[in-house]
Amino acid sequence: MSTTLKDEAAIVGIGQTEFSKNSGRSELQLASEAVAAAIEDAGLRPADIDGMTTFSMDANQEIEVARAVGIGNLTYFGRVEYGGGAAIGVMLQAAMAVATGVADTVVVYRAFNERSGRRYSTGIAEGIVTADLIHWSWYLPFGLLTPASWVAMFTQRYMHEYGCKSRDLAEVAVTTRQHAVNNPNAWFYERPLTVEDHQSSRMICEPLRLFDCCQESDGGAACVVTSIERARDLPHRPAVIRGVAQAAGADQENMTSFYRPSISHRPEMDLVAKQVYAMSGLGPDDIDAAILYDAFTPIVLWQLESFGFCARGEGKDFVMDGNLGVGGRLPTNTNGGQLSEAYIHGMNGISEGVRLIRGDSCNQPEKNDHVLVTGGVGVPTSGMILGQLD
Amino acid sequence: MxxxxxxxxxxxxxxxxxxxxxxxxxxxPDVVNGQMIRHWCAVMGDSNPVYQDAEAAKNSIHGGIVAPPAMMNAWTMxxxxxxxxxxxxxxxxxxxxxxxxxxxxxxxxxxxxxxxxxxxxxxxxxxxxxxxxxxxxxxxxxxxxxxxxxxxxxxxxxxxxxxxxxxxxxxxxxxxxxAQEAMPVSSAAVSSVPTRLPPPKGHDNAWWWEGIDRGELLIQKCSACGVLRHPPRPMCGECQSLDWEPEASAGSGTVYSFTVLHHPQVPGYEYPLVVGLIELDEGTRIVANVVGCEPGELQIGLVVEAHIEKVEGGMKLPFFRPAR
Missing domain, CATH: 3.10.129.10 (Hotdog Thioesterase)
Incomplete structure (x- = not known):
């Protein structure tokens, strides 16, 4: 089959709630607000939506959100597994639905009270699903319960093999914070971070310090995906999906792939990179800016390596050379990322990717032909390249 | 709202x-005085003579009576x-x-x-x-x-x-x-000391934990192609055989990676908590706690050996200690 998803669909609307530590309302309300805002931004009406997709971890059923927002008939709905790994997987779902005609216009959303409700940082001690139980049995008795602890295990080995230091990770935190300082929607708006702040912050799971970890946030974000043809008639400059892919790697576990020959790189993210480059016909040199999933600082380095912006183990050098800043080679997480804007499971990163293409980021780089956006790291994951309408 | x-x-x-x-x-309201010190020591059951016995205090390193340090903010209440x-x-x-x-x-x-x-x-x-x-x-x-x-x-x-x-x-x-409603508190949480979370057990892993209960550290071995695998799976990923047998590990290995956990602190575990990814000499890796390290001793490559020990609540777990 020769069909690909290249240039078949575009993001034409984005919407979000405020990001906070305590939203004071239901997750369904957050989802409804974000979805309605995205539809309005697209210049559409709820009745124009005929497809919906979200993360399997989202507590808001498609039909509940549809009823709340006034979306009518749905001809496509589907969900994507594996936490933040779903962040761009949902975009793949939306693009497939639009490209095949299963739906004309799909709204993608994610909303939760992750801070004031159930916090992921408190670990997997409760509420885990039955199918996962045996997997977690190898970690629960030993106290390896939190996302930070799993990422720390990979990070220690990575640092050992490539001579990466905590100071290198600080650079990611500080640069990302600098972007949030200029973003009024960011939790850390006008609150810069220094390398010393990072280096003196308390240990969470060695070698990860407090500021190596993203925040926990309440909020929702959504976007609208439709055909290129329809996108031409809508008010905003569309963000065309040039390449989009999901991947799980060999011997993959959900956050604990500790048994592969090497644990210092992410085969699933390598496979996402291979696919999005092949589909789009683009390479690392064509990417002008990136939204790299940043639940923790070291995972940014691993993605820089997976997507070929630098060689294996050289993520630290790429970062220390100032490449992630607005004037750098690859302005990254220009909204402040999940480290400093908000942790909305990667969905707020999609909004920022669209803003970069439109040219209205708070930290807008000059060149914005192509923007890379990725999903979670350590889980089966996903990524996409957004581009301009030709 | x-x-x-x-x-x-x-x-x-x-x-x-x-x-x-x-x-x-x-x-x-009062200068530091013997009467309040005496009351404090009586309540606390502290009989250290430097607080009350002038003669003993004179011959101590203090050279005279001193107040118990923990009284510091009692004076200014x-x-x-x-x-x-x-x-x-x-x-x-x-x-x-x-x-x-x-x-x-x-x-x-x-x-x-x-x-x-x-x-x-x-x-x-x-x-x-x-x-x-x-x-x-x-x-x-x-x-x-x-x-x-x-x-x-x-x-x-x-x-x-x-x-x-x-x-x-x-x-x-x-x-x-x-909070509007009282947080639900289970009777178990009130009446017992919190313990480590037990491993959920099923067809594919219960046999391994039974081995631990008997004092054996087991590795799953494919009966058809001989490949060792951990964590256990019902089928061999190499040859798709469903036949396997347990093989006893000698329990020695090296630290392949590790993390020291500080936050959050889950009841039932002691922090800082060292979790190691141990590469056994047989070739498979296993996650378990590393204990008994001197400060600075814990690093990648450290040679360790397994000890199966009983923890609070009666469950048995493998621990790794530096090989001596």
């Missing part, structure tokens, strides 16, 4: 002015005013004003959470102590099991008659909106 957010913003605006503010001072006394209404200082502010905004609950004392020198009979208080920090609003609340850090600085600092105290309280 909108009005709640507005009120919260209004409160936080006021709180910003409080950070760094003077919260009052308390001169000790304001005198007790009965609530029915008119004086009670007037007895306010900055800290109390701040607490009243929280009450006005519905944060009616209060609980002390931290009490960190730093002692610079022993107090001697006749010392005159004054405490001055500063609001050092106020946290962002945090969800807690008691309800939404703010943590307030008040720093007490204790000075003597020569204005020299003799100690300080960080007193942290939380003001909170009591």
């Amino acid at each position: 909108a009005t709640d957010a507005k009120r919260k913003a209004e409160l936080e605006e006021k709180l910003r002015d409080w950070v760094g503010a003077d919260a009052g001072s308390c001169p000790a 304001p005198p007790f005013v009965p609530p029915w006394d008119d004086l009670a209404a007037e007895a306010t200082d900055g800290e109390q004003e701040l607490h009243q502010l929280f009450e006005q905004y519905g944060y009616t609950g209060v609980v002390g959470t931290d009490h960190d004392m730093e002692i610079r020198r022993y107090l001697r009979l006749g010392d005159e102590i004054t405490a001055s208080k500063v609001v050092e920090a106020i946290s962002e609003e945090k969800p807690t099991p008691l309800g939404l609340g703010y943590f307030i850090d008040v720093r007490w600085i204790f000075r003597d008659q020569n204005d020299e600092e003799v100690g300080s105290l960080l007193f942290r309280t939380m003001r909170y909106q009591p």
Whole structure:
């Protein structure tokens, strides 16, 4: 089959709630607000939506959100597994639905009270699903319960093999914070971070310090995906999906792939990179800016390596050379990322990717032909390249 | 909803002015004296002679009677005013004003959470102590099991008659909106000591934990192609055979990676908690706690050996210790 998803669909609307530590309302309300805002931004009406997709971890059923927002008939709905790994997987779902005609216009959303409700940082001690139980049995008795602890295990080995230091990770935190300082929607708006702040912050799971970890946030974000043809008639400059892919790697576990020959790189993210480059016909040199999933600082380095912006183990050098800043080679997480804007499971990163293409980021780089956006790291994951309408 | 957010913003605006503010001072009503020391020691059951026996104290390194260091903030506690006394209404200082502010905004609950004392020198009979208080920090609003609340850090600085600092105290309280419904507390949580989370067991892993219960560290071995695998799976990923047998590991290996956990602290585990990814000599890797390391000894490549030990609650687990 020769069909690909290249240039078949575009993001034409984005919407979000405020990001906070305590939203004071239901997750369904957050989802409804974000979805309605995205539809309005697209210049559409709820009745124009005929497809919906979200993360399997989202507590808001498609039909509940549809009823709340006034979306009518749905001809496509589907969900994507594996936490933040779903962040761009949902975009793949939306693009497939639009490209095949299963739906004309799909709204993608994610909303939760992750801070004031159930916090992921408190670990997997409760509420885990039955199918996962045996997997977690190898970690629960030993106290390896939190996302930070799993990422720390990979990070220690990575640092050992490539001579990466905590100071290198600080650079990611500080640069990302600098972007949030200029973003009024960011939790850390006008609150810069220094390398010393990072280096003196308390240990969470060695070698990860407090500021190596993203925040926990309440909020929702959504976007609208439709055909290129329809996108031409809508008010905003569309963000065309040039390449989009999901991947799980060999011997993959959900956050604990500790048994592969090497644990210092992410085969699933390598496979996402291979696919999005092949589909789009683009390479690392064509990417002008990136939204790299940043639940923790070291995972940014691993993605820089997976997507070929630098060689294996050289993520630290790429970062220390100032490449992630607005004037750098690859302005990254220009909204402040999940480290400093908000942790909305990667969905707020999609909004920022669209803003970069439109040219209205708070930290807008000059060149914005192509923007890379990725999903979670350590889980089966996903990524996409957004581009301009030709 | 909108009005709640507005009120919260209004409160936080006021709180910003409080950070760094003077919260009052308390001169000790009495000089450091033997009578209060005697009462304290009687209540605490502290018979150290340097606090009460002049002769013994003279011959000690102190050269005379000293007060128990933990009494530091007892000296400056304001005198007790009965609530029915008119004086009670007037007895306010900055800290109390701040607490009243929280009450006005519905944060009616209060609980002390931290009490960190730093002692610079022993107090001697006749010392005159004054405490001055500063609001050092106020946290962002945090969800807690008691309800939404703010943590307030008040720093007490204790000075003597020569204005020299003799100690300080960080007193942290939380003001909170009591949660609408009481948090469910299971009877198990009340009646027993928290223990490590047991491994959920099923067809594919129960046999391995039964091995641990017998004192054996097992590795799953494919009966068809001989490949070893951990964690166990029902089918061999190499040859798709469903036949397997357990093989006993010699229990020696090296640390392939590790992390030392500090936060969050889950009940039932002791922190800092070392979790290692151990590469067994047989070739498979396993996650388990590493114990018995000297400071600085824990590093990638450290040679370790497995010990199966019983933990609180009766469960058995493999631990790894440095090979001696």
